[in-house]
Amino acid sequence: MRAALSAARAHPFPRLLAGDWLTLLASLLLVVLLFQALWQSQGASKLRIRQGDTVYATLSLDQKRTLHLHGPQGETEIVIDHGRVRFLRAPCNSQYCVHQGWLTRAGQVAICLPNQISLELLGKRKSYDSLNY
Amino acid sequence: MQIQTTPQDHHIARLAALAIGLHMVEAILPSPIPGVKPGIANIVTLFVLYRFDLTTAAWVSLLRVFAASLLLGQFLTPTFMLSLSGALTSLLMLxxxxxxxxxxxxPVSLSVLAAFAHIAGQLLVVRLWLIPHVGxxxxxxxxATAALIFGLVNGLxxxxxxASHxxxxRS
Known part of the structure; x- marks a missing residue:
């Protein structure tokens, strides 16, 4: 025990070898790449607009366009602006949809419940709105 | 009936007991993220690999997986399968x-590599059997982050x- 203790003092901290640093560096790189590949939400390419229980339109995001939709409460104005979209004006009381602002990434959703209109951004593949495990 | 045992068997049993102890300690530690565990029992596996040989390390590692799962009542459950697949792939990597x-x-290199192999094996089982979903x-x-951190710490x-040994x- 005493020998082990004095040995512990003699070797305060193990030294890393050149290959160890290489391994650590490569591992760190792998972790960063994994995060980039699997966690980065992809840019959206399409916009899906739903009105009531039907898909009103699926449009390209790569355009500048203003849409006027009529729901149960009146006219809603939606703006598409080269890769992003937002509710600009809505007749509802809460204005949640308008305050949500611009949507830019695939999987993002803005919903105006009172006027029954929703916007959903689509990427190349469908992403998940939630994950449980 | 008397089973003939060799000093080598006693060595393996003693080291496996140590690994089982560490495994049990870890089992009662709460984990902030489900599934992320430091894997401190692998310290014993790696130590045995250096002080004895790969065969002994494999014995210690697999005995630990089986015995600890029996003690925890997890034998043949998904937890055991994950433990076993992780142990097998990390041994393969070693x-x-x-x-x-x-x-x-x-040892730090070996520990980090084994940790990555461990999660790779486990995630493979998860993907193919437990949660067959791209999510x-x-x-x-x-x-992977956990493997890097705990692999480094265990290796150190x-x-x-x-070094102290x-x-x-020698005893």
Whole structure:
């Protein structure tokens, strides 16, 4: 025990070898790449607009366009602006949809419940709105 | 009936008991993220690999997986399957990694590599059997980060143990 203790003092901290640093560096790189590949939400390419229980339109995001939709409460104005979209004006009381602002990434959703209109951004593949495990 | 045992068997049993103890300690530690565990029992596996050989390390590792699962009542449950698949893949990785030149690659390298192999094996079982869903990919970076951190820490502990073991008189 005493020998082990004095040995512990003699070797305060193990030294890393050149290959160890290489391994650590490569591992760190792998972790960063994994995060980039699997966690980065992809840019959206399409916009899906739903009105009531039907898909009103699926449009390209790569355009500048203003849409006027009529729901149960009146006219809603939606703006598409080269890769992003937002509710600009809505007749509802809460204005949640308008305050949500611009949507830019695939999987993002803005919903105006009172006027029954929703916007959903689509990427190349469908992403998940939630994950449980 | 008397089973003939060799001193080698006693050695393996003693080391496996130590690994089982660490496994049990870890089992009661709460984990902030489900599935992320430091894997401290692997310190024993790696120490045995250095002080004895790969065969002994494999014995200690697999005995630990089976015995600890029996003690925890997890034998043949998904938890056990994950434990076993992780142990097998990390042993496989150690077979390859132990051929790396010792001059440049120390226990930290082996520990990190084995940790990555461990999560790779586990995630493979999760993906193929437990949760056959592409969403599992979302968890990969989290587990990879854990493997890097705990692989490094466990490797440093092994390096430290080996250094003191070298300095101490052989028992």
């Amino acid at each position: 077979v390859l990694a132990s051929r790396l030149p010792r001059r440049w690659f120390g 599992v990919a979302y968890l990969v970076p989290v587990f 502990v092994v390096a430290r143990l080996l 070298d300095a101490a008189p």
